[in-house]
Amino acid sequence: MSAVKVGLLGLGTVGGGTATVLLRNAEEIQRKLGRAIEISHVAGLGIAEQSIVDASKVKLTEDGFDVVNDPDVQIVIELIGGYTLAKDLVMKAIENGKHVVTANKALIATHGPEILKAANANGVNVAYEAAVAGGIPIIKALREGLAGNQIEWIAGIINGTGNFILTEMRDKGRDFDDVLKEAQALGYAEADPTFDVEGIDAAHKLTILASLAYGIELQFEKCYTEGISKITPDDVNYAQELGYSIKHLGITRKTDDGIELRVHPTLIPQKRLIANVDGVMNAVLVYGDAVGPTLYYGAGAGAEPTASAVVADIIDTVRTIDAPVEHKVPMLGFQTDSMADVPVMAIDDIETACYLRMTALDKPGVLAEISDVFAKHSISIEAVSQKEPAEGADKVHVVLLTQKVRESNMNAAIAEVENFDEIEGAVARIRVEQLG
Amino acid sequence: MSAVKVGLLGLGTVGGGTATVLLRNAEEIQRKLGRAIEISHVAGLGIAEQSIVDASKVKLTEDGFDVVNDPDVQIVIELIGGYTLAKDLVMKAIENGKHVVTANKALIATHGPEILKAANANGVNVAYEAAVAGGIPIIKALREGLAGNQIEWIAGIINGTGNFILTEMRDKGRDFDDVLKEAQALGYAEADPTFDVEGIDAAHKLTILASLAYGIELQFEKCYTEGISKITPDDVNYAQELGYSIKHLGITRKTDDGIELRVHPTLIPQKRLIANVDGVMNAVLVYGDAVGPTLYYGAGAGAEPTASAVVADIIDTVRTIDAPVEHKVPMLGFQTDSMADVPVMAIDDIETACYLRMTALDKPGVLAEISDVFAKHSISIEAVSQKEPAEGADKVHVVLLTQKVRESNMNAAIAEVENFDEIEGAVARIRVEQLG
Numbered sequence: 001m002s003a004v005k006v007g008l009l010g011l012g013t014v015g016g017g018t019a020t021v022l023l024r025n026a027e028e029i030q031r032k033l034g035r036a037i038e039i040s041h042v043a044g045l046g047i048a049e050q051s052i053v054d055a056s057k058v059k060l061t062e063d064g065f066d067v068v069n070d071p072d073v074q075i076v077i078e079l080i081g082g083y084t085l086a087k088d089l090v091m092k093a094i095e096n097g098k099h100v101v102t103a104n105k106a107l108i109a110t111h112g113p114e115i116l117k118a119a120n121a122n123g124v125n126v127a128y129e130a131a132v133a134g135g136i137p138i139i140k141a142l143r144e145g146l147a148g149n150q151i152e153w154i155a156g157i158i159n160g161t162g163n164f165i166l167t168e169m170r171d172k173g174r175d176f177d178d179v180l181k182e183a184q185a186l187g188y189a190e191a192d193p194t195f196d197v198e199g200i201d202a203a204h205k206l207t208i209l210a211s212l213a214y215g216i217e218l219q220f221e222k223c224y225t226e227g228i229s230k231i232t233p234d235d236v237n238y239a240q241e242l243g244y245s246i247k248h249l250g251i252t253r254k255t256d257d258g259i260e261l262r263v264h265p266t267l268i269p270q271k272r273l274i275a276n277v278d279g280v281m282n283a284v285l286v287y288g289d290a291v292g293p294t295l296y297y298g299a300g301a302g303a304e305p306t307a308s309a310v311v312a313d314i315i316d317t318v319r320t321i322d323a324p325v326e327h328k329v330p331m332l333g334f335q336t337d338s339m340a341d342v343p344v345m346a347i348d349d350i351e352t353a354c355y356l357r358m359t360a361l362d363k364p365g366v367l368a369e370i371s372d373v374f375a376k377h378s379i380s381i382e383a384v385s386q387k388e389p390a391e392g393a394d395k396v397h398v399v400l401l402t403q404k405v406r407e408s409n410m411n412a413a414i415a416e417v418e419n420f421d422e423i424e425g426a427v428a429r430i431r432v433e434q435l436g
Numbered sequence: 437m438s439a440v441k442v443g444l445l446g447l448g449t450v451g452g453g454t455a456t457v458l459l460r461n462a463e464e465i466q467r468k469l470g471r472a473i474e475i476s477h478v479a480g481l482g483i484a485e486q487s488i489v490d491a492s493k494v495k496l497t498e499d500g501f502d503v504v505n506d507p508d509v510q511i512v513i514e515l516i517g518g519y520t521l522a523k524d525l526v527m528k529a530i531e532n533g534k535h536v537v538t539a540n541k542a543l544i545a546t547h548g549p550e551i552l553k554a555a556n557a558n559g560v561n562v563a564y565e566a567a568v569a570g571g572i573p574i575i576k577a578l579r580e581g582l583a584g585n586q587i588e589w590i591a592g593i594i595n596g597t598g599n600f601i602l603t604e605m606r607d608k609g610r611d612f613d614d615v616l617k618e619a620q621a622l623g624y625a626e627a628d629p630t631f632d633v634e635g636i637d638a639a640h641k642l643t644i645l646a647s648l649a650y651g652i653e654l655q656f657e658k659c660y661t662e663g664i665s666k667i668t669p670d671d672v673n674y675a676q677e678l679g680y681s682i683k684h685l686g687i688t689r690k691t692d693d694g695i696e697l698r699v700h701p702t703l704i705p706q707k708r709l710i711a712n713v714d715g716v717m718n719a720v721l722v723y724g725d726a727v728g729p730t731l732y733y734g735a736g737a738g739a740e741p742t743a744s745a746v747v748a749d750i751i752d753t754v755r756t757i758d759a760p761v762e763h764k765v766p767m768l769g770f771q772t773d774s775m776a777d778v779p780v781m782a783i784d785d786i787e788t789a790c791y792l793r794m795t796a797l798d799k800p801g802v803l804a805e806i807s808d809v810f811a812k813h814s815i816s817i818e819a820v821s822q823k824e825p826a827e828g829a830d831k832v833h834v835v836l837l838t839q840k841v842r843e844s845n846m847n848a849a850i851a852e853v854e855n856f857d858e859i860e861g862a863v864a865r866i867r868v869e870q871l872g
Binding site for chain 2: 340
């Protein structure tokens, strides 16, 4: 069979990696697919200076619309990122009847409903394995490998920058700002690190995972998102002493009241495999009703790991490029007429155990007063300990682990405790998950 | 679309689990697949007494050939295990133009070439995700999710019984025979545990993984297989002291000289994620040239975890049930006309680092003599230590870690050392892998 022609939007980190992998592994890919994949048109700024693609064989342009309007291009690979231009190019490609492969989590999480609707209407496929957890084939696992299961919950380390920072804080006792600067110097974190450290990037990915798990529409705006910038070295240490690691997790869970969708720092037992996923690596723990827990681990970012997922999507797309829709895996894993409208729960209605840390004056009776407040709000305390004076000899850290408590109750209790004269500043609260 | 009719061979642990999952998750599966899966014919001994399937709606028989010859059955699910009857039934099903889903690793590893050839000739599909690592979708990951990669190596904990035994030996200081008896009492190990503890079951699975990774024919007979029955609590302890865990691994690696295919106990650094996979759980670590290391973890056996993989295969098979072959993933991941004939290497030609333990008379000069032998065979010693008298005050354990050495050189050196008057009994040798 003749080669399939693909057009590449973007020749930066991931685009360059994709071109490199397609060229280096061309023979291996053809042995699997039975036909060749040819990069026929590439768009990117300053692209003429790049040596990855052979300018004598490939059309080069600085205008992405040249690629999506090229009648020879059968599959458009969108690797420029962002919402605006990327969206216009993807929508135009779909309108032109081209299949799309993208690594753009922000685009899928926020404009996914519109894009997938257009793709369905035009009979083309939008593949986005690289949008979640880089090279880990987690979308394929959820959508196909675990298709016989009802997914009960997912918990994932899906932002490498955040995991690198938390790992360094734990291993070296450094504080957040210090490690963030290093991560920026190493190129793990952007100049504006908000997307990574405040959990927005993870929320994009979690939104996608939840849709695939439960067959619900993409609802990024309903994802509760809390970052790691307030985690202190004290919290990391106290968690360790209690047998926990702090990880920045995306968690989605199906309950009788709806679907939980939340990104926040989380204490998890050190003995869980996912607690040992360190540095920039990603891992996703999926609990299915038949299979039980399964975990998927690998590089969540980087040129070639991300390219690995992009190329897998290209191969899948080529295999069924002219197949009727029933031969293809639905883009969100469920048939479009079978999507559920189970509500995404507000964070106030979610129940979790909590770790709390507060700075108190070292006076008799403080613990009793705190305990009274928790009792009043029906919050059971699992463990409490008073730590070495931190900020001064007259102050102590009080660390509490609670049993499961509804978020709104916990908020009320924390507000009351923060009003105590003996309590200084805010109460730090980190949710706890056993993941058992 | 009308329901797809499947016939089930076997209603034991996995067969019962498969029926249970298909029935319990019928609605969820239909939401994904767009059509229903109907169990229409079931074969098994004593099946009339089973309550899992509804005898008023499903044909029941004790003769599997009734199922494979039933013109209404479109997909045959083989879950009886073993080589003989299972093979006859599968071959007959293929001859009758039916697709096959099987969890039978022994069948695929040993009769796979004949079975897949017949399937190709008859235009039907044989799916076997459940044959390797139970519920972990590792075959899908290798064949599709990582299809853009050249796989460099795979290392897997792919036998839960063996991993349970090694975990108990490490955590509780118990010896092999003692833990094996418990594993048998718990139902983790068969009355005849040879397949599990001597590595035959793992070798079946590794044979399949190697074919998928490298596009080579299934060559179970060339897999080097060594069990865990000679591992002692001393070895487990010494390994721990050196920073290693002992795991029973299936390892396949592509080298310039051919493909390594070997199952044996292995020292691996404790800091690796896979070293923390304990109990009956399975995990497969795959290193691809683009993606780097990825790991897949989950239950490797049990009724519903295995059923999870079987049902995923049924869903995949249904999706492309009447599709032309180019829309389907090739059964071994590579096109049948693109298989490689890279040789599988003999164990004698493979290079690994080694852990050695020997019992020596506590006399001056023994270490020097041993060192001379190793030097003569060009074996570099990485670390050596002499351990507390074990069997008596006049004897010591000498523990060595070598650098990478060719197996045949190591064998020659060990034979010489075992001839020393000062060395008692056999030298224990466990290969070491960094998995970095």
